[in-house]
Amino acid sequence: MLTLEEAQSRLLALAPKPETETCAIEASLGRYLAGPLKAARTQPPADLSAMDGYAICGHGPWVLVGESRAGAPFDGALEPGQCVRISTGAHMPSGADRVLIQENAAVELDEVRCTQDMPDAGKHVRRRGFDFADGDRLLDTGTRLGPAQIALAMAGGHAHLGVARRPLVAILDSGDELCADPGDCGPDQIPASNGAMLAAMLAQQGCETRRIGPVADDMDALAAALRESETADILVTSGGASVGDHDLMRPALERWGATLDFWKVAIKPGKPLMVATRGKQVIVGLPGNPVSSFVTAFLFVLPLVRAAMGAGKPLPSQCRVDSGDHLPEGGSRREFLRAYWDGQVARCVDSQDSSALAALASANCLIDRPAEAASVETGEAVVAFLLENGGIA
Ligand SMILES: Nc1nc2c(c(=O)[nH]1)N[C@H]1C(S)=C(S)[C@@H](COP(=O)(O)OP(=O)(O)OC[C@H]3O[C@@H](n4cnc5c(N)ncnc54)[C@H](O)[C@@H]3O)O[C@H]1N2
């Protein structure tokens, strides 16, 4: 069986190469830059005041000769002994080299005095270009566009950005027992919750998704469903990945013309994970158990779609947290324990069964237990993935 890292790197090597498209900056949240972004302007565009007060020239007292407001600069030049009223973000007038904040000023008619120590040269002045200058590199290729990156790109003079195209991901639920409508579930049926869960995980990453199924454990029904997925860049299947008589995903994929890249990874849950390709399409076959599906989507599908969306760092990031439980020695497979981290310690949730959705829904992290790991005492540090936002910081 492959290790987690071997399996992830084999999968990411298959990721569809992102094509570039142009996107309005307002619509760029969660997208990844297709090339480095350079500043098209200088910020601040002039020396600006960082405070409300008086821009002063020479030693006081100063005669008040005008005002500089943000967006409406004072257009004269100051002589020693003169000052202007200035607001935060306003241009420093020529001749002034510091700002006396209004809390430290006494004003009588048109005369301003300093009531405290004289401010040093340059005090409360933001120099032209201290944030960035025209032509500076602002963001690297593969950067995820969050609110701060969008603000920086906009301040850098960009209304449109070159981003990687989003892949189309088809999601196929399979199993005779699955029912599409949870309100109309027969006694031998269960709702097809994996498809809804996977679609939600992918939507959080900004992917376009198409649901297929649920499809019966039947070679002809599976063949028809697979044909429906043909135009997708990535196909994610759930169920039928194991070794039972009705686990048909692998033979159905092979009959459809897919080439298996690997099957089975030494992880718990999620051992029967399957990866295949058909032409340019990358296929990830997830195990049907809902928690196994979730964990393998987190560790494999989300990194794959992030790579296809042009992410510089597609894998989820890890952090160290203190364990709130005694953890026994690890088994032969690397294990991902569902846990809740309260900001202090991470405690395992009630059930670690790979079908326990109620327990999964109460977790916010996965504790990473290496194969054959030594036992852990309560309060000892462990490595974990935080689940929020698909694991990307
Ligand atoms: N003899 C062995 N049996 C099993 C092995 C093994 O190594 N030897 N592996 C086990 C492991 S580990 C897993 S994980 C499961 C994975 O099985 P499949 O991928 O074939 O999944 P199914 O049998 O189709 O379903 C398992 C379970 O999950 C429920 N399910 C399936 N699809 C959905 C869905 N879309 N939404 C909600 N729930 C779903 C299904 O009803 C089953 O209860 O195999 C073990 N067996």
Ligand code: MOO
């Ligand atoms: O490894 Mo299976 O994915 O535990 O339940």
